[in-house]
Amino acid sequence: MRQDSEHARPTETHRFILGLRDAGKLVRDYTQNIDCLEEKVGLSTDLHKGAGNRSYRGVDCVLHESLRRLRCSKCSGTHSRDECSQETETLAGQGPPCPGYANISDAKTTAKKRTTTIGTLRPDVVPYDELDPRADSISAIARRDLLLRPDVLLILGTSLTTHGVKRLVKDFAKVIHKRAGKVVFVTS
Numbered sequence: 001m002r003q004d005s006e007h008a009r010p011t012e013t014h015r016f017i018l019g020l021r022d023a024g025k026l027v028r029d030y031t032q033n034i035d036c037l038e039e040k041v042g043l044s045t046d047l048h049k050g051a052g053n054r055s056y057r058g059v060d061c062v063l064h065e066s067l068r069r070l071r072c073s074k075c076s077g078t079h080s081r082d083e084c085s086q087e088t089e090t091l092a093g094q095g096p097p098c099p100g101y102a103n104i105s106d107a108k109t110t111a112k113k114r115t116t117t118i119g120t121l122r123p124d125v126v127p128y129d130e131l132d133p134r135a136d137s138i139s140a141i142a143r144r145d146l147l148l149r150p151d152v153l154l155i156l157g158t159s160l161t162t163h164g165v166k167r168l169v170k171d172f173a174k175v176i177h178k179r180a181g182k183v184v185f186v187t188s
């Protein structure tokens with residue numbers, strides 16, 4: 001999937017969202033997509049930038065998960081694929097070791113200790129039965145965005161079947177209806 005997504009190109013919709021950002025009209029783009037096309041078009045997806053404020057532009061696009069990143073099973077740190085560059089292992093279904101432990105030399109650590117202390121990396125995608133490790137940062141950003149009382153909510157290409165997405169859409173729609181704004185639902 002990741003190899004396919006690397007060749008995928010952003011769509012008119014991605015460029016439309018970028019246009020809103022550049023015109024200063026985008027509060028936030030929340031997406032369930034994991035193909036990272038938002039990054040390709042030039043929207044920032046680094047959650048560490050936070051919600052931002054009047055003088056500082058926060059993250060443009062909140063990604064719940066990403067095929068381009070790897071997450072450590074022990075420390076929950078995320079790493080780019082380039083940083084780990086263990087394509088063969090990953091494709092063979094083996095998790096490469098977490099680079100957070102790169103300084104621990106193999107000579108000093110027995111194979112047994114390595115397996116217990118060093119986390120392995122897996123794609124940064126959350127299965128339905130697991131908690132999203134980003135949930136807290138994402139809801140902090142959403143709470144702030146709700147306080148900004150946006151006047152338009154565009155819901156694009158989702159079936160609204162995922163619980164978290166349904167919740168988010170309901171919360172925003174409520175705030176927007178209250179101020180007589182517009183909620184637009186475009187199905188794919």
Ligand SMILES: [Zn+2]
Nearest residue numbers: 072075098119
């Ligand atoms: Zn780690």
